Amino acid sequence: MFTIKNHLEIEDGQLTIGGIPAVEIVKQYGSPVYVSNESRIRDNFRRYKDAFPDADLYYAAKANSNLTLFKIMASEGAGADVFSDGELYLALMAGIPRDKILFNGNSKSDRELLMAVKTGVRVSLDSIDELRTLSRIAKKEKKIVDVSFRVNPDVSPQTHPKISTGLKASKFGIPHEEAVHAYKEALDLPGVNPIGIHCHIGSQILEISPFSEAMNKMMDLVEQISRLGVDVKFVDMGSGLGIPYEKGKAVPSPKDLADLILPIFKSRCRDEGISPKLILEPGRYIMGDSTLLLTTVNTMKEAAKKFVGVDAGFNLLIRPAMYDSYHLAVVANKADKKPEEIYSIVGPICESGDILAHDRELPRIEKGDIIAFFDAGAYGFSMSSQYNGRTRCAELLINDGMIDVIRKAESYDDLLANQLVPSRFL
Secondary structure, rough: OOEEEOOOEOOOOOEEOOOOOOOOOHHOOOOOOOEEEHHHHHHHHHHHHOOOOOOEEEEHHHHHOOOHHHHHHHHHHHHEOOOOHHHHHHHHHOOOOOOHHHEEOOOHHHHHHHHHHHHHEEEEEHHHHHHHHHHHHHHHOOOOOEEEEEEOOOOOOOOOOHHEEEOOOOOOOOOHHHHHHHHHHHHHHHOOOEEEOOOOEEOOOOOOHHHHHHHHHHHOOOOOOOHHHOOOOOOOOOEEOOOOOOOOOOOOOHHHHHHHHHHHHHHHHHHHOOOOOEEEOHHHHHHHHHHEEEEEEEEEEEEOOEEEEEEOOOOOOOHHHHHHHOOOEEEHOOOOOOOOOOEEOOOOOOOOOOEEEEEEOOOOOOOOOOOEOOOOOOOHHOOOOOOOHHHOEEEEEEEEEEEEEOOOOOHHHHHHHOOOOHHHHH
């Protein structure tokens, strides 16, 4: 037995996750299927907590909002960064405390803001317009809502443009030069209580120096709004720490990030005589490498390239099509075999972009082989769809050699869920 990547091992030529061969999982539960390792999720969270022992960690629900995984986060003491009423509903159902939930989002509906008011969670405001709307709703409900503003610090995180959220042209947040004005107005409005400040510069960040720039810009604003009379209870720096999708690629750790930003945060707080709580919002780092997407080879075809057709496409894993993302692909039942051919692995979706892996050197592949895509726990199932009328697969959780189904595979009935046929067609 030897480790191929993190907690994944090869034993007797078979790829295993949590000690269970991938081939046996597919035999029992079918394919495609998502498989997560609970111990890896907990280890990843605790590694972050060890690096930031005095900070609150708000799990980024968008990474994977499966209720069981949410409950794992709750049991570890995590809060939640939620981006919709649905994610808020799940966070509360999972047992996340209300005072450790931040309702984020750049375009919240009035209905979502009313839900935030009624449930008593904190709200990260994304605009002056949203501030005024929330104030009106809270006043009508005779409630006071603790709020922060999401500030756009205009910092380049050196990542994919579609996941760079702190650039000047981004749709997210209030421009940092307008933030002080926003807090002035919030102090004068009923129903809102400004107690924090929030930013998030991007996702899958592999060069951490932008976090230093963002921290300094945020602490500049903390000083200014404190002098306005805002009692700053928290500074939420988001997250965005990347993971090594490519085998052997060096990436910064939570400790590297802590060593960079904690001295800035602590010294600036000390200079100002304040003691806000630091909040971070890890998602990808916690869930990403905990999970495999297992697929079965349907067909082989040699044309301009050697194509391997599998039973999962971008309906289940959209990252390669959307971001040109790399996910390591391993032939699970031939995990110890040497590469022999160059293949492109494609899904069954009626789109030319449905390519999960371009030009990979792999052992000779045959119909019926099992292909495992690594690091699929974040933005995998959570971004899935029923496009082309394809039912979504099951999600499994491994713990101490046992497997639990934490989401059943969909049936054809699920394709019809909530559809209504007018009587004239019956």
